[in-house]
Amino acid sequence: MPELPEVEVCARYLLPLLRGKAIRAIEVRREKVLKPTPPARFKKNLLGAKFLNLERRGKYFLFELRRKNSREKFYLLGHLGMTGKMFLAPKQAPLPKHAAVILDLGANRFIYEDARCFGRLTLDVSAVERLGPEPWDKKFTPEIFHQQLKKSRQPAKVRLLDQSLIAGVGNIYASEALFRAGISPRLVAGKITRPGTTRLLAAIRGVMTEAIDCGSTIPLNFSGGRKSGGLFYFGRAAEALDYYGERLCVYGRAGQPCVKCGATIRRIVQAARSTFFCPCCQNA
């Protein structure tokens, strides 16, 4: 479930477990996820390196490492794509079916698993350079947001998915933020009013913050994992949906009554992706 909040929650979980740990061995089962870094270079660079820090930028992880006998830091970029998971597990635990990369850290293994392999674990960090500001960036004011939106004739929902406009908004939270702001997903981005833009930015920040807070309260563990054996927070387990699904006002709720006005939530397709909204609350 990787949009900005899920990546943030995962980063907070991973950091204390990774910090100070050295990579003793590396197994790459799906070379595709390293792209464009060649597997040989990936291994050569990472083997023996130690994790110093982990930051999140948009939906990306930036792992900071340093090689043995070197003062020079370097970065590893991670992205979960649609189905990626990154977690630590005891060395004796069975590996998940779709383990793509396994890093031996001693007692534990860092496991990146990804059924669809849309994610990445790579030395090519260039993707973050193309990202727009973080939602909470003080310099990203409603005025600047409005200026950017004005240039576009795309529907508001589609515009929000552009990571170069604002980093981290994905298909779920785009619908949720527009609902909270009372803006129709079909409204042309350039026609969003100045007050609407202020509401939208506040709504994006609000839904993201609440999702992070919610995710942080979920007990992360491996033992409860069933088939995947991973963190149930990232899986399809009923518990995850209890925590996660019930917080969403419109996403995945087509045909159900709006929590605010009772009108029927609709599903439409925009840019080949589902959008959910309340036709009554989001008329602007």
Place this chain on the structure above:
DNA sequence: CACCATGTTCCTTG
């Protein structure tokens, strides 16, 4: 079998 899925990149079109 049909359809759906949390994302990004690349190619084409206008």
Place this chain on the structure above:
DNA sequence: CCAAGGAACATGGT
């Protein structure tokens, strides 16, 4: 050159 649209990527769940 730029904005926008759509396909591709690979697999699993319902």
